[in-house]
Amino acid sequence: MHRIDCPWCGVRDEAEFGYRGDATVRRPAADGDADAFYAFVYDRTNPKGWHVEWWQHVAGCRQWLKVVRHTVTHEIRTVAKAGDDVRAPSP
Amino acid sequence: MSQPHRLAVGGRIDRSRSLPFRFDNRAFAGHPGDTLASALLANGVRLVGRSFKYHRPRGIFTAGPEEPSALVELRTGARQEPNTRVTTAELFDGLEAMSQHRWPSLAFDVSAVTSLVSRFLGAGFYYKTFMWPPSFWEKVYEPLIRRAAGLGRVAAAPDPDAYEAMHAHCDVLVVGTGAAGLAAARAAGSAGARVILAEQDFELGGGLLSEPAHESWRQSMIAALTAMPEVRLLPRTTVFGFYEHDVLGAVERVADHLPTPSDHGVRQRVWTIRARQTVLATGATERPIAFPDNDRPGVMLTSAAMTYARRFGVRAGERAVVFANNDTAYDAAFALHDAGVIVAAIIDVRKATPRADGAYARNIAVRLGSEVIGVRGGRQVSAVAIRARNGGAERVIDADLLCVSGGWNPAVHLQSHTRAKLAWDKKIAAFVPGSPAQAERSAGAALGIFGIARSAASGTRAGIEAAAAVGFRQASAFDLPAPGGDDDPRVEAFWQVKAQGKAFVDLQNDVTADDIRLAHREGYVHVEHAKRYTTHGMATDQGKTSGMLGVAVLADARGESIEKVGVPTYRPYVTPVTWGAFAGRDVGHHLQPIRRTPLHHWHVRNHGIFLETGLWMRPLYYSATRETGWEPILREARAVRQAVGICDVSTLGKIDVQGRDVGIFLDRLYTNTFSTLAVGKARYGLMLREDGIVFDDGTTSRIAEHRHLMTTTTAKAAEVLAHMEFYHQTVWPELDVRFCAVTDQWAQMSVAGPKTRLALQGCVEGLDLSNEAFPFMGVGDGTVAGCPVRIYRVSFSGEMAYEVATPAGYGERVWEAILEAGKPHGILPYGLEALGLLRIEKGHVAGPELNGQTTARDLGFDKMIKKKGDFIGRVSADRPRLLDPDRPRLVGIRAVDPSFERRLRGGAHMVEKAASTNSLGWVTSITRSVELERWLGLAMIRRGPERIGQRLFAAYPLKNEVVEVEVTSPHHVDPENLRVRA
Numbered sequence A: 001m002h003r004i005d006c007p008w009c010g011v012r013d014e015a016e017f018g019y020r021g022d023a024t025v026r027r028p029a030a031d032g033d034a035d036a037f038y039a040f041v042y043d044r045t046n047p048k049g050w051h052v053e054w055w056q057h058v059a060g061c062r063q064w065l066k067v068v069r070h071t072v073t074h075e076i077r078t079v080a081k082a083g084d085d086v087r088a089p090s091p
Numbered sequence B: 001m002s003q004p005h006r007l008a009v010g011g012r013i014d015r016s017r018s019l020p021f022r023f024d025n026r027a028f029a030g031h032p033g034d035t036l037a038s039a040l041l042a043n044g045v046r047l048v049g050r051s052f053k054y055h056r057p058r059g060i061f062t063a064g065p066e067e068p069s070a071l072v073e074l075r076t077g078a079r080q081e082p083n084t085r086v087t088t089a090e091l092f093d094g095l096e097a098m099s100q101h102r103w104p105s106l107a108f109d110v111s112a113v114t115s116l117v118s119r120f121l122g123a124g125f126y127y128k129t130f131m132w133p134p135s136f137w138e139k140v141y142e143p144l145i146r147r148a149a150g151l152g153r154v155a156a157a158p159d160p161d162a163y164e165a166m167h168a169h170c171d172v173l174v175v176g177t178g179a180a181g182l183a184a185a186r187a188a189g190s191a192g193a194r195v196i197l198a199e200q201d202f203e204l205g206g207g208l209l210s211e212p213a214h215e216s217w218r219q220s221m222i223a224a225l226t227a228m229p230e231v232r233l234l235p236r237t238t239v240f241g242f243y244e245h246d247v248l249g250a251v252e253r254v255a256d257h258l259p260t261p262s263d264h265g266v267r268q269r270v271w272t273i274r275a276r277q278t279v280l281a282t283g284a285t286e287r288p289i290a291f292p293d294n295d296r297p298g299v300m301l302t303s304a305a306m307t308y309a310r311r312f313g314v315r316a317g318e319r320a321v322v323f324a325n326n327d328t329a330y331d332a333a334f335a336l337h338d339a340g341v342i343v344a345a346i347i348d349v350r351k352a353t354p355r356a357d358g359a360y361a362r363n364i365a366v367r368l369g370s371e372v373i374g375v376r377g378g379r380q381v382s383a384v385a386i387r388a389r390n391g392g393a394e395r396v397i398d399a400d401l402l403c404v405s406g407g408w409n410p411a412v413h414l415q416s417h418t419r420a421k422l423a424w425d426k427k428i429a430a431f432v433p434g435s436p437a438q439a440e441r442s443a444g445a446a447l448g449i450f451g452i453a454r455s456a457a458s459g460t461r462a463g464i465e466a467a468a469a470v471g472f473r474q475a476s477a478f479d480l481p482a483p484g485g486d487d488d489p490r491v492e493a494f495w496q497v498k499a500q501g502k503a504f505v506d507l508q509n510d511v512t513a514d515d516i517r518l519a520h521r522e523g524y525v526h527v528e529h530a531k532r533y534t535t536h537g538m539a540t541d542q543g544k545t546s547g548m549l550g551v552a553v554l555a556d557a558r559g560e561s562i563e564k565v566g567v568p569t570y571r572p573y574v575t576p577v578t579w580g581a582f583a584g585r586d587v588g589h590h591l592q593p594i595r596r597t598p599l600h601h602w603h604v605r606n607h608g609i610f611l612e613t614g615l616w617m618r619p620l621y622y623s624a625t626r627e628t629g630w631e632p633i634l635r636e637a638r639a640v641r642q643a644v645g646i647c648d649v650s651t652l653g654k655i656d657v658q659g660r661d662v663g664i665f666l667d668r669l670y671t672n673t674f675s676t677l678a679v680g681k682a683r684y685g686l687m688l689r690e691d692g693i694v695f696d697d698g699t700t701s702r703i704a705e706h707r708h709l710m711t712t713t714t715a716k717a718a719e720v721l722a723h724m725e726f727y728h729q730t731v732w733p734e735l736d737v738r739f740c741a742v743t744d745q746w747a748q749m750s751v752a753g754p755k756t757r758l759a760l761q762g763c764v765e766g767l768d769l770s771n772e773a774f775p776f777m778g779v780g781d782g783t784v785a786g787c788p789v790r791i792y793r794v795s796f797s798g799e800m801a802y803e804v805a806t807p808a809g810y811g812e813r814v815w816e817a818i819l820e821a822g823k824p825h826g827i828l829p830y831g832l833e834a835l836g837l838l839r840i841e842k843g844h845v846a847g848p849e850l851n852g853q854t855t856a857r858d859l860g861f862d863k864m865i866k867k868k869g870d871f872i873g874r875v876s877a878d879r880p881r882l883l884d885p886d887r888p889r890l891v892g893i894r895a896v897d898p899s900f901e902r903r904l905r906g907g908a909h910m911v912e913k914a915a916s917t918n919s920l921g922w923v924t925s926i927t928r929s930v931e932l933e934r935w936l937g938l939a940m941i942r943r944g945p946e947r948i949g950q951r952l953f954a955a956y957p958l959k960n961e962v963v964e965v966e967v968t969s970p971h972h973v974d975p976e977n978l979r980v981r982a
């Protein structure tokens, strides 16, 4: 079971969180074209390694968090607030 | 009830008390401290089961959780549990067990004839023998395999026992209580760390339990640990999995050693342990050697025979032969000798050993450089055939017990769960823990360090290091067991005697060495492939005794080293865990709580017939006589169409949205515009997902300048809130908006029907309900029976309707006041069924239409899509395939025949001709209509709106039904929408 260190609440069990997926894709601006929205909705890199992803602390503060997690080892490197600029470490 | 094989003295059993038990309906007795295995052996029961595939006779092979063969159905009735290892089942008064895999009886087994056709049951037999024809699988092959193989029978009745979940945190978790585990726990505990010490056995001590010489040290260690307030001892607790982030799972068998759990007590509990550091002192498992007929009852691991003698005071046989490739077997042989077993010979594959002299001193013959090539005896060993390895003549030695030792495998399962890579240790020809992937270290035999004194030293080191790693650096010294006498654990790698006959690698799955070679010949050369093809290492024992042996045979076939071939990945669970333990208390309505509306108790008192919808309990309809069928539903719906009805709609999701940018936020959330909505007005809104598909709908009202009250469908309430939070927090954080779910804060009731206004005017104060002052889609505040209410003039039924909301606690008072005021006008409460009937007649979409595949255009909401400004799903909704005019679109359908005799069904296919299989779409919702007196419904039909006026057929082939229908507008009732504005 993952243990996630919520910046608002502290270390909590995975069971308190909801998962959404890739946090590196950004919603295009309002004037974005169809290709940009297609990429936002469907294109994912599915990395074997570090991944920046959205988790929501559903049973806690209800904040969406950026979690840097390794998809092979499940190691969590960083748990950041939604607005933080977070990047995946190089593999 | 004598126990002919029980020693007069010695062991850890209480001879002063006798525990009666039954095995295969025969009465026996054992003692407290026995396992079922030791009690059976004490009574001379050697044959305890039949094997899985060939139905060969099988006995007790081990003395621990690694047991592959001796599995029984334990207990009876609702508590019957299959595949229970007799070697770990603690004996209790009145225990009942039945052998498995035998028919008609254990001694005479018809299926043993399968041995005669066994050449058909080799590796991959599932895939080969039963290939063709495919239609035979369900009716012929599978029942045949299941009856012949037998996998134990589970109880048919619900489990009567309770289970529970425990959560724990500790600084250091120590798994295992042998010398290494006890020392690790004491070292860490003395430094001040919070320690949990888990032991799968019912007694603490591991291998020490068979070492009377170290008993006083064991006792002093347990006494010291018990005295430490921050050390928690958990006997009967198996740590079954090592999960990511240093979370481990364990199951504590609280009451399995009792006839039944104590009153209100639990049978088992599952521990979720978050450990800062873990010490794995899980010991090692002795492994067998493959030789012909090595599965015969009476063949046993050497250490197991020693355990039965020393710990349980039982002679597993009267005359033993020991077959070994290492020195540890000699100690066991001497222990048997001391217990009065005649050790006829030690057959050692090696050319020399310093231990041979000890054997000669006891008058035990040692045959160096020799091997066992078979056993005699049908249902149990009667003699052992041996020969010199360099090709000497066969010799036969009388014996009823054949002890085998092929060396030791450190129990690395838990470390493997963490994905740590195992390392190969040539000295002991076994895999040992590699560098850790999590905060753990191994100690003692689990690390490949054997012997009591050396293990204790290793455990001490591990305990000190683990505690220090989390800040506890002041460990105190304590006495260690006296050194000396420890065996040299080196082995001469030796896996299989190559002689004629079935040489088993895996006793649980009946996999022979030849099966592994066959798998290799057929191309299954990877260890994971060979495992699956032969089923080697699977099932309840997960290959604890067989795993390395199979790998060694495969490596030999491949002509490569074992190190290169590797072992199949170990995954949780180390030993089987019953489902009930995982469910814990989360069974029935403890898994999903019931949500009740504020009006629930009124519905109960007034004959509501309930249905669980999601978590909610909702009244389907009301009936004092508990009628079934359509009559009560039609009665309630008619009241709404002809007079007035009242319905509890409190389950609708409600979200209070506030802030200066609420208008902008809602404009982006919905396809239509909310920023222009006037205060005191409601508007129907439609939400899309970002992929352009409809997500949810509902009416949202502007309560104040910067405050809206949103409603969602009952089903999507939680999802909509998370969706709003995601977009607000991650996409548009600059918007000044806050929201909060307020569903539970309100009781809400829809009052609908042509006489609604008359009814409400009799009870609502402080709000003018006239059409002029309070038109359709108006929102206003007033009071009913002195309670504050907010009234929304919205309609789901298509009739004139007002939704009355009041703080939850006032719900019943307001509801009853409205009923009272409506009495002269014929008011009736109506339930979920009439609500559905009315909305289908009106053509409002709900769950069956908002099915995650339909677009706004599909549902006829084209006009609700605003032309300007951004909103979620705007761009994706215009993807070409979503604009395809051929897509199924929403229409109404009506049965041509008004007789109600040929009913419509949801899910029916829409076809042009009665016999056609070319589906044009499907029926989403159906009902009997009170307005049009026939079956009608809604459907998604390709180019549906263009087909209005056509006749089609609703075909339901599962029931052989075809109903002719007319395609219509979805709005069966009042398409001009005049009634809602009346």
Ligand SMILES: [Zn+2]
Pocket (backbone or CB within 6 Å): A006, A007, A008, A009, A010, A057, A060, A061, A062, A063
């Ligand atoms: Zn939080």
